[in-house]
Amino acid sequence: MAIVRRSLLLIALALYTSFAAGPFVWAAMMSLRTTTEIHRNHFAFPNPAHWDKFSDAWFKSNYAVYFANSVQVVVVAVLILTVVGAMAAHCLARYKFRFNRVIYFILFSTIIFPPQITIISLFQILVQYGLYNSKLGLTLVYVAIQLPLTIYILESFFARIPADLFDAARMDGYSDWEIFWRVALPIALPAVATTVILNFILLWNEFLYAVVLITEEANRTLPLGIQRFLGDTQEDVGMIATGLMIAIIPVIVVYAFFSERLIQGMTAGAVK
Amino acid sequence: MPASPPAAGRDDGLPKPWGTIIAFLLPALTLYVGFTAYPAIRTLWNSFHRVLPRREEFIGLANYVELARDDIFWRAVRNTIVWACTSPLIEVTVALLLALALYAKVPGARFFRVAWFTPVLMSYVVVGILWLWIYNNDWGPVNVAMRALGLGAWTRPWLGDPATALPSLIFVTSWMWVGFNMVVLLAALHSLPKEVIEAAELDNCGWGGKLVFVILPLVRATLLNLIVLSFIGKMKIFDLVFITTKGNPLWATETVSTYVYKRAFEWTTFDLGYASTVATVWFVIVLATVLTLTWAFRQREKLEY
Amino acid sequence: MAVVTIDKLTKVYDRGHAPAADNVSLDIADGEFMVLLGPSGCGKTTTLRMVAGLESITSGTVSIDGRVVNQVPAKDRDIAMVFQSYALYPHMSVKDNLAFGLKRRSVERAEIERRVANVAGILGLAEFLSRKPHALSGGQRQRVALGRAIVRDPKVFLFDEPLSNLDAALRVSTRGEISALHRRLGATMIYVTHDQVEAMTMGTRICIMNGGRVAQVGPPLDVYRRPANTFVASFLGNPPMTLLAAVATDRSGGRCLKVGDSEIELPPGRCPPLRPGSQVTFGIRPEHVAQSAAANGAMIPVEAEIVRVEPLGAETIVIARLPGVEKLVFARLPGDAAFAMGERRQLFLDCGMAHVFDGDGGALGAGDT
Numbered sequence A: 001m002a003i004v005r006r007s008l009l010l011i012a013l014a015l016y017t018s019f020a021a022g023p024f025v026w027a028a029m030m031s032l033r034t035t036t037e038i039h040r041n042h043f044a045f046p047n048p049a050h051w052d053k054f055s056d057a058w059f060k061s062n063y064a065v066y067f068a069n070s071v072q073v074v075v076v077a078v079l080i081l082t083v084v085g086a087m088a089a090h091c092l093a094r095y096k097f098r099f100n101r102v103i104y105f106i107l108f109s110t111i112i113f114p115p116q117i118t119i120i121s122l123f124q125i126l127v128q129y130g131l132y133n134s135k136l137g138l139t140l141v142y143v144a145i146q147l148p149l150t151i152y153i154l155e156s157f158f159a160r161i162p163a164d165l166f167d168a169a170r171m172d173g174y175s176d177w178e179i180f181w182r183v184a185l186p187i188a189l190p191a192v193a194t195t196v197i198l199n200f201i202l203l204w205n206e207f208l209y210a211v212v213l214i215t216e217e218a219n220r221t222l223p224l225g226i227q228r229f230l231g232d233t234q235e236d237v238g239m240i241a242t243g244l245m246i247a248i249i250p251v252i253v254v255y256a257f258f259s260e261r262l263i264q265g266m267t268a269g270a271v272k
Numbered sequence B: 001m002p003a004s005p006p007a008a009g010r011d012d013g014l015p016k017p018w019g020t021i022i023a024f025l026l027p028a029l030t031l032y033v034g035f036t037a038y039p040a041i042r043t044l045w046n047s048f049h050r051v052l053p054r055r056e057e058f059i060g061l062a063n064y065v066e067l068a069r070d071d072i073f074w075r076a077v078r079n080t081i082v083w084a085c086t087s088p089l090i091e092v093t094v095a096l097l098l099a100l101a102l103y104a105k106v107p108g109a110r111f112f113r114v115a116w117f118t119p120v121l122m123s124y125v126v127v128g129i130l131w132l133w134i135y136n137n138d139w140g141p142v143n144v145a146m147r148a149l150g151l152g153a154w155t156r157p158w159l160g161d162p163a164t165a166l167p168s169l170i171f172v173t174s175w176m177w178v179g180f181n182m183v184v185l186l187a188a189l190h191s192l193p194k195e196v197i198e199a200a201e202l203d204n205c206g207w208g209g210k211l212v213f214v215i216l217p218l219v220r221a222t223l224l225n226l227i228v229l230s231f232i233g234k235m236k237i238f239d240l241v242f243i244t245t246k247g248n249p250l251w252a253t254e255t256v257s258t259y260v261y262k263r264a265f266e267w268t269t270f271d272l273g274y275a276s277t278v279a280t281v282w283f284v285i286v287l288a289t290v291l292t293l294t295w296a297f298r299q300r301e302k303l304e305y
Numbered sequence C: 001m002a003v004v005t006i007d008k009l010t011k012v013y014d015r016g017h018a019p020a021a022d023n024v025s026l027d028i029a030d031g032e033f034m035v036l037l038g039p040s041g042c043g044k045t046t047t048l049r050m051v052a053g054l055e056s057i058t059s060g061t062v063s064i065d066g067r068v069v070n071q072v073p074a075k076d077r078d079i080a081m082v083f084q085s086y087a088l089y090p091h092m093s094v095k096d097n098l099a100f101g102l103k104r105r106s107v108e109r110a111e112i113e114r115r116v117a118n119v120a121g122i123l124g125l126a127e128f129l130s131r132k133p134h135a136l137s138g139g140q141r142q143r144v145a146l147g148r149a150i151v152r153d154p155k156v157f158l159f160d161e162p163l164s165n166l167d168a169a170l171r172v173s174t175r176g177e178i179s180a181l182h183r184r185l186g187a188t189m190i191y192v193t194h195d196q197v198e199a200m201t202m203g204t205r206i207c208i209m210n211g212g213r214v215a216q217v218g219p220p221l222d223v224y225r226r227p228a229n230t231f232v233a234s235f236l237g238n239p240p241m242t243l244l245a246a247v248a249t250d251r252s253g254g255r256c257l258k259v260g261d262s263e264i265e266l267p268p269g270r271c272p273p274l275r276p277g278s279q280v281t282f283g284i285r286p287e288h289v290a291q292s293a294a295a296n297g298a299m300i301p302v303e304a305e306i307v308r309v310e311p312l313g314a315e316t317i318v319i320a321r322l323p324g325v326e327k328l329v330f331a332r333l334p335g336d337a338a339f340a341m342g343e344r345r346q347l348f349l350d351c352g353m354a355h356v357f358d359g360d361g362g363a364l365g366a367g368d369t
């Protein structure tokens, strides 16, 4: 009886798994098949596997450019975010001063802001300063939108570093900046890694700000490229699937190596 | 011995390191002011103006008056709120069931947890395109499966039918976020003190009893927190709609976010002022509902095990 | 070579609240081991941190070798501190922990190596140099914390309850090590603790604090034998000195006290003549209560009801009640003392060792052993 119940439960879980992961497997299969093959049978295995579709997408459909843009924008944004966010978080966690909690609350509360409240004016502002349609502009905006969450996660970690440690470093003769750089940051490495991975994923997938702030083909990030490609070639299911996989693979690679850390990062704000 | 103490008698100790504090905060605050605070205020200012590419003109509350009579806006508000109210409940319920299943020491629990989490790692663009295909009228797996099961009469272009477009998209977001909620709930379940659950067992509670009387009350805070988070996420929803339906058919899937985008950047009115008004009003609505929710869900007493 | 002078040092954290340290004045001689002793929250840490330069000073001065250092940052005071939580850098090896403070002070690489090796030798850390703190036992961590202070070769060492996270056995041995270290280095040390055994065994002098103020300063045994007030009297000693409310009578030239229903006459050395009827406090340590009259002493018999008997083996603590007195009297008696609970019998107070305090708790008379 118990065995039957257990098997039923396992079957249900397996079904849910195929429901959750099935679409990706399907897209992965289609990414290796031509559209003609797909329209003959939508659910067949790639046979033969058309790996050349990836090089087609990469070179002929501009995915190399989209990919490079995404990497550039996201990597620079994550670097700035980590340093700037960690500095602010360290400061808010370590120093007691008037308005400390006010500043923390103001920064943190933007997490619930709907993006519309800033996006129209950001468009105007970036146009004004010649940052519209530039990777630099998008990078700075990305830093700004991820800053609250980054500070929130890091602050709660920094706050748990005992104050004695900073006092000890002070007596050892280290300046405030060195204490941050050589004591606080290395100790907070796990939390820093969490925010790095989290920010990487969220910005890699970001679409709304990109679609508003970037129009030029040469500056498109991957999500924009895919959307553009979808618009141009509605019917070319096979090539679109290949494009999707190009966008997904980096995420899957990161996930394969850091699944626990990534899960931790994504859920950091939700666990009380 | 010193002849006399320093001249300043009081508070002559270490000064507050204001220089250091400002240096640490300045980059973050600059970015915050430049890319969040200033744009937000400018949006508010815009909302009282007609903002054309080369000209701005003060028009008082005219935008707000127009907004009050804007049927599409209210349709978008309704759609978004329906989305934000149903999706969290579906997500949290399914997630709780799955979390309980994994909590009951199923073999391969770690694998399931990692596998179910994947959808949330994909961008809405990717997810949107996948589900465009899944809902495809001719060859999408949904309709194919229904025909195979003899339900051919019920097939339809799921995203093209005004009656099913919104529910279909809500289903997609739930599909995406269940795994996320499940992971958080599972962590909450694992952090429950074993003794309390064992005590309930001794008190002759079955699985149902344990769930209702012990587990649910103990993970209540997490559940409510997840609901609020999901709610906030759905109030912002844009990418998925933009990729799949663009608000069609007949504004059945229009959300406030897509409407703001369209009014600002697609409609040929070229007026950013009206879109700013929509954004401002929506900002106030979101803030008010989220604050109300957090207030209503606030932990009344601290739980002691 | 360092003399630390603390003059009227005051710290107010929150305006309107009582000061955490209140007019603390203390002269610490070169090479002295000064212990700050007091109950939790009495301002010991605050005082120490002001000396270290980690806390701003509300008023008063701290001087080292005659130089006022109020405005000198912690790193330039040439002071090392051992923290209660050890505060080891968790991401650095033991060796790097020891060397971290030296690197900043432009000490040469070879000199750092030499000093670290030397200190590791003294503290028996040589084989752990490459480990991270999390791979060390509590006692070893404690030693690294000590070592980090010693390598710096500072003018002054500060310790904030360095032993309170160790288990009892380790505490005793480390106590001995720190004392030995003090003798060996001959450095000025200020040591904060709430443990009177540490204070009594380690201090050249102890400074007892209460509510932010200095209650008494002096060599440990002096303070034990001549407590300046009821707070010190009851804080030092375990079990504590028994303090009973008493009224001076007009007999024996104002040196006879009425404690409950008993009358106790004090020898001239213990008490000045008191005005009859004045309210005072009579104090007697447990070891000065006996079960029989000694041949020599001025023992005063009192009727007592035995309330509790705690046989500890080497000694027996007897807790008794004198007639007409609410508070209980502690007696430390030999281990073979045979007492029964509820029994009524005579106890003998060695009044040559008794203390008398005035209505405000200040000690009266120049009593001595």
Ligand SMILES: Nc1ncnc2c1ncn2[C@@H]1O[C@H](COP(=O)(O)OP(=O)(O)O)[C@@H](O)[C@H]1O
Pocket (backbone or CB within 6 Å): C013, C014, C019, C020, C038, C039, C040, C041, C042, C043, C044, C045, C046, C047
């Ligand atoms: N940072 C602080 N802010 C406000 N009050 C403090 C702070 N640190 C200590 N205090 C208060 O000052 C008093 C003395 O504290 P402390 O010096 O730590 O005592 P001790 O070390 O003797 O236990 C206590 O009442 C404590 O609550």
Ligand SMILES: [Mg+2]
Pocket (backbone or CB within 6 Å): C041, C044, C045
């Ligand atoms: Mg303390």
